[in-house]
Amino acid sequence: MAPSENQIAVLKHRRASRWMHWINFPVLTIMIWSGLRIYWADVRDPFGFGVGLVGWHWFDFFPDSVNETLGLRARLAKGMAWHFTFGWLFTINGLAYAIYTWRSKEWRHLLPDRHSLRDSIKVTKHDLMFWARSKNPLPPQGRYNGAQRLSYSAILFLGGIEVLTGFAIYKPTQANILTTIFGGYEWARGIHFAITIIFLLFFVVHVVQVGFAGWRNFMSMVTGYELIDLDDATTDSVSFDETHISSSGSDTTDPDSNDEELSHV
Amino acid sequence: MSETSNDKRKKTDASNTDAERAARYAALEAESPRISPSDYTTKSRRSFLTGGAAMAAGAFGFRWIQTRPESDRIPDVLRRGHEVNESVWRALKRDGVNAPTFPRSASSMVRVNGRRGLGEEIDLAAWEMRVEGPDGTLLGTHVMDEIRALPFHEMTIEHKCVEGWSHIVTWGGARFSDFAALYADELGGLPPYVSLNTPDEEYYVGVDIESMMHEQMYLAYELQGEPLTQDHGAPLRLASPNKYGIKLLKRIGTIRFTDERPTDFWFERGYDWYAEL
Numbered sequence: 353m354a355p356s357e358n359q360i361a362v363l364k365h366r367r368a369s370r371w372m373h374w375i376n377f378p379v380l381t382i383m384i385w386s387g388l389r390i391y392w393a394d395v396r397d398p399f400g401f402g403v404g405l406v407g408w409h410w411f412d413f414f415p416d417s418v419n420e421t422l423g424l425r426a427r428l429a430k431g432m433a434w435h436f437t438f439g440w441l442f443t444i445n446g447l448a449y450a451i452y453t454w455r456s457k458e459w460r461h462l463l464p465d466r467h468s469l470r471d472s473i474k475v476t477k478h479d480l481m482f483w484a485r486s487k488n489p490l491p492p493q494g495r496y497n498g499a500q501r502l503s504y505s506a507i508l509f510l511g512g513i514e515v516l517t518g519f520a521i522y523k524p525t526q527a528n529i530l531t532t533i534f535g536g537y538e539w540a541r542g543i544h545f546a547i548t549i550i551f552l553l554f555f556v557v558h559v560v561q562v563g564f565a566g567w568r569n570f571m572s573m574v575t576g577y578e579l580i581d582l583d584d585a586t587t588d589s590v591s592f593d594e595t596h597i598s599s600s601g602s603d604t605t606d607p608d609s610n611d612e613e614l615s616h617v
Numbered sequence: 618m619s620e621t622s623n624d625k626r627k628k629t630d631a632s633n634t635d636a637e638r639a640a641r642y643a644a645l646e647a648e649s650p651r652i653s654p655s656d657y658t659t660k661s662r663r664s665f666l667t668g669g670a671a672m673a674a675g676a677f678g679f680r681w682i683q684t685r686p687e688s689d690r691i692p693d694v695l696r697r698g699h700e701v702n703e704s705v706w707r708a709l710k711r712d713g714v715n716a717p718t719f720p721r722s723a724s725s726m727v728r729v730n731g732r733r734g735l736g737e738e739i740d741l742a743a744w745e746m747r748v749e750g751p752d753g754t755l756l757g758t759h760v761m762d763e764i765r766a767l768p769f770h771e772m773t774i775e776h777k778c779v780e781g782w783s784h785i786v787t788w789g790g791a792r793f794s795d796f797a798a799l800y801a802d803e804l805g806g807l808p809p810y811v812s813l814n815t816p817d818e819e820y821y822v823g824v825d826i827e828s829m830m831h832e833q834m835y836l837a838y839e840l841q842g843e844p845l846t847q848d849h850g851a852p853l854r855l856a857s858p859n860k861y862g863i864k865l866l867k868r869i870g871t872i873r874f875t876d877e878r879p880t881d882f883w884f885e886r887g888y889d890w891y892a893e894l
Contacts, residue, residue, distance in 0.1 A: 357654065359654045360651050360652075360653070360654070361651065361652045361653070361654060361656070361657035361660075362646070362649050362650075362651050363649045363650045363651070363652075364649070374668070374671070378675050378679075382679075390781060391781065393779070393780040393781055394778075394780040394781035394782045428779060428780065429690060429691060429883075429886060429887030429888050430691055430695075430887060432779065432888065432889065433691045433692075433695035433696070433698060433699060433887065433889075434695060436698060436699065436702055436889070437694075437695055437698030437699075437702075460645060461645065467633070467638065491635065491638075492635050492636075492638045492639035492642060493642060494642030494643075494645055494646055495642075495645075495646060523706065523893075523894060524716065524717075524775075524777070524894050525714060525715070525716040525858065525859045525893075525894045526706065526709065526710060526711065526714060526893070526894070528714065528716065528717060531717070532717070536717075537775055537777070537783050538783060541781070571661060574661070574664045574665065574668055575657065575660045575661045575663075575664040576660070576664070577652060577657050577660060579654065579657055
């Protein structure tokens, strides 16, 4: 496990991004938890699936059992108090992230380019059809692959919509322009809830993928740097300054021939 | 001609071969600072310590909020959150902004969601509404005919509940502002708050005067074009699209103009006092 000398650590997530990423996790958790307390206060009209005509549906979304396990009933006042206080933290953290990502030019790693859609299909095939990986090679990628660029950007965009729909239902008179844009109070409420479900699904996939991506990748969100084996780097990506890297392994050269890049630090 | 465009397409495609894309990504990645493995080890240790401290601080902060003394049934810091929100939204409040209205045909009868303060049915003919000044002195009493003598207005609006549901209804009645005008001179200008009570004083709300004077705040006596039923607050209740239903008191018994912020039934049970939409 200990890093050896033919490895190098490359900055992947800057300090500000890491803080905002990790702050977002508990804040969003509190938002969803308090939001569900509000959602469940309306016991007569939960979003349901099934036949609505005869006032009967197949199952409530969520079923009562979920609600009871989480102890979500009759906590409306506290739900609102938490939600409307921590909503500011979620909003400010998201705004700060958007501004930082723009100003630091980190967006170049993150936003989809015109290959991302096609890439993301290839990446998904590669990931899901694990029995035929050699038939589904990965397309070239930078820090993030096409699927990551698309899904991370989409989730950030949805975060913005979540905040806007939140204000649309929080202040439907004072912010009535927003409410109108989202198709009125009930639509805004529906979108707000649907995005929450997408957040939960994203969380599950994200955690599974981080698990597959391994310890070094996880560590990059903790320390900022991702450890790379220099030998692997040459085989992984042919164009990755091959001569430069192979020279660093030779006896005649100073092993720290990466000086030029190190001077960035 | 066709050859030229073909060539052109070929050229753009060619500039995006996998190798070229990989080179482009690698060039972008080459901007990222690099450090030696030993520095990485040091950084990792430091980051874990920082991360651990941050997690402990977060968990402590959460517990701290939950164990704060309660202020009207919610942790005092969250009550403070409500108050900060109120001052933010009061500062941002734009005068003359109305909630959207709808065609009458979009409205339908709304459910009865709360009966607090209604108790037994009352004799509507014997109903009288008291109006009090800041010191509690009786300024006047009113019967329904006097309220009906005020200009009649109707609005089809979305009635909203803190529980999350909403319902488009048509209210008919007098604007509270028209009613309050009867007392403005006597009071030497209207004080900043209004307190409303049911006759049995089981249910009570406090509302800021700006919200009360909004043209969409009604002393309503009709719902869907029919006289209010007792369950909906007959003979007279508050109706507005700009406050949650918890503020829209049914069966008004007393209206008091007051300088002090009045208490409020649901405020005492953990809800936001302002409850403005």
